Amino acid sequence: MVLDCGIFKIFRLRKRAETQATSAQDTQAKHVTTPKAETKVKVNRRQALISKSLSIAGFILSRRGGEETSIEETSIDEDDGEEELQVVRDKEIKDCERKMEAKRNELTAINDRKRQLDSERRDLQNQACILLREFKARDKDMGASIEAYSKACHLQFSAILFKKLPLELRRLVYDAILADLPTKLINLEKGKEHPLIKTLPQNLLQHPCVLPSYVGLSVSREFVERIYESCTFRTKSLSIASWFLRTDIFNLDVIPKLHIRHLLVNVYSEDQSRDFFTALPVLMPKQASYLQKFMNIKKSQGFKLTFLLLSANSKQNTRNLLLALGSWVYRFRKLGMEVRVCKWVDGWGEESTAIGRDFTAAFKEDVTASRTRIETFVNWSEIAVDRRPKDVLWQNTPLT
Structure with a gap:
C-alpha cells in the first residue's frame, strides 16, 4: 500500500515536470520572433532544478518504501512461521495420540492373553494333580508288587548261594x-x-x-x-x-x-x-x-x-x-x-x-x-x- 502511494507521487511529479517543460517549449515557440538569451537560460535552470528535485524525491520515497516493505515482509514471515509451527505441533500431538491408542490396544490384548494363559495353567495344574494322585496310587501298588517280587527273587538266589558255595x-x-x-x-x-x-x-x-x-x-x-x-x-x-x-x-x-x-x-x-x-x-x-x-x-x-x-x-x-x-x-x-x-x-x-x-x-x-x-x-x-x-x-x- 505504501509502495503504491510512493510510486503514484513520483509519477505525478514527473507528469507535472513534463507538463511544465512542454509549456515552456510552446512559449518559446510562440516568441521565436523575440528570443532572448536570458529567458532561455532561466528555463534551462528551472528544468535542471526540477529534475534534481524529482530525483531526490524519488530516492527518498524509494528508501521509505523499501523499509516499510521489509518490515511488512518480516511480519508476514513471522506470522507464516508461527502458523507452520502450530501445524507441526498439531501433527505431532495427533501422532502421539495415535501411538498411545495403539499401545492401549496392545496392552489390552496382552492382559487378555495373560488371563487366558492363567486359566489354562490352572486347568493343567488340576489335571496334573489328578494324574499325580493316580500315579502315586499305581506306583504304590506297583512298588508293593515289585518289592514282593524282588524279595522273592533275592531269597531264592541267596538260598542257592548259601547252599551251593562254600x-x-x-x-x-x-x-x-x-x-x-x-x-x-x-x-x-x-x-x-x-x-x-x-x-x-x-x-x-x-x-x-x-x-x-x-x-x-x-x-x-x-x-x-x-x-x-x-x-x-x-x-x-x-x-x-x-x-x-x-x-x-x-x-x-x-x-x-x-x-x-x-x-x-x-x-x-x-x-x-x-x-x-x-x-x-x-x-x-x-x-x-x-x-x-x-x-x-x-x-x-x-x-x-x-x-x-x-x-x-x-x-x-x-x-x-x-x-x-x-x-x-x-x-x-x-x-x-x-x-x-x-x-x-x-x-x-x-x-x-x-x-x-x-x-x-x-x-x-x-x-x-x-x-x-x-x-x-x-x-x-x-x-x-x-x-x-x-x-x-x-x-x-x-x-x-
Whole structure:
C-alpha cells in the first residue's frame, strides 16, 4: 500500500515536470520572433532544478518504501512461521495420540492373553494333580508288587548261594558288594536320639544284604560279619568304642567284638570330661577300664588296634601319651593283637584317611627299653629324614 502511494507521487511529479517543460517549449515557440538569451537560460535552470528535485524525491520515497516493505515482509514471515509451527505441533500431538491408542490396544490384548494363559495353567495344574494322585496310587501298588517280587527273587538266589558255595567263595561275593562303599573307614558317633542314628552310614544300614527279608537270616548275618571284618571303624573316644564293641547294631545277634578286625581309636591329651587320655604318663582308673575291655575281644589273633594321637602338638604331650600307652601296647600284643601307634598329621582332617606318623617302632623292646626309644622318637620327630639316626624307624603310613 505504501509502495503504491510512493510510486503514484513520483509519477505525478514527473507528469507535472513534463507538463511544465512542454509549456515552456510552446512559449518559446510562440516568441521565436523575440528570443532572448536570458529567458532561455532561466528555463534551462528551472528544468535542471526540477529534475534534481524529482530525483531526490524519488530516492527518498524509494528508501521509505523499501523499509516499510521489509518490515511488512518480516511480519508476514513471522506470522507464516508461527502458523507452520502450530501445524507441526498439531501433527505431532495427533501422532502421539495415535501411538498411545495403539499401545492401549496392545496392552489390552496382552492382559487378555495373560488371563487366558492363567486359566489354562490352572486347568493343567488340576489335571496334573489328578494324574499325580493316580500315579502315586499305581506306583504304590506297583512298588508293593515289585518289592514282593524282588524279595522273592533275592531269597531264592541267596538260598542257592548259601547252599551251593562254600564260605570262602561267599566271602568273595560279599567283598565285591562291599567294594561299592565310598570308603572302608567308618566313623562312629553316637546319635543324640538313638544310638543307631549316626553310628553307621545310612546306605549301609538300609542295604538289602543286611535285611533278612531280602536275603534271609543266614546270608544277612554273614554279610554283617564280613562288614565288621573288612572295614576300619574309627571312634572319637574310648567310651564310644566300648559301646560299639558290645552293641548289636543290625539286630541280627552279631556282636561286633566277636568279628571286628580293625579298630582305630582317637587319643586326646587335654579333655578329661570326654573320657580321653590325660597329659600324665599314667592312665586314670576310668580310662584304664576302657582299655581293659579291649582285652575281652574274641579272635584277638590278627586283630588290628590303632591309636591315633591327637592334640599332641608339643613334644611333652607326645612323650606323655606314648609313655601312657606303652604298657597297654605290650599287653595287647601278648594277646595276639597287631597294635599301631600313630600321630595325626595336621592338614589332613580328622574325618579323612589321614597319613599318620608311625610311632609303633618305639615299642619293639620291653617297656624299659621303649622309654629310651620314645625319647629318641620325640626328639627327632621334627628333624629332616636324612638327618635322623638310622635306628629311628620313622615313616609315614596310611591308617587303613
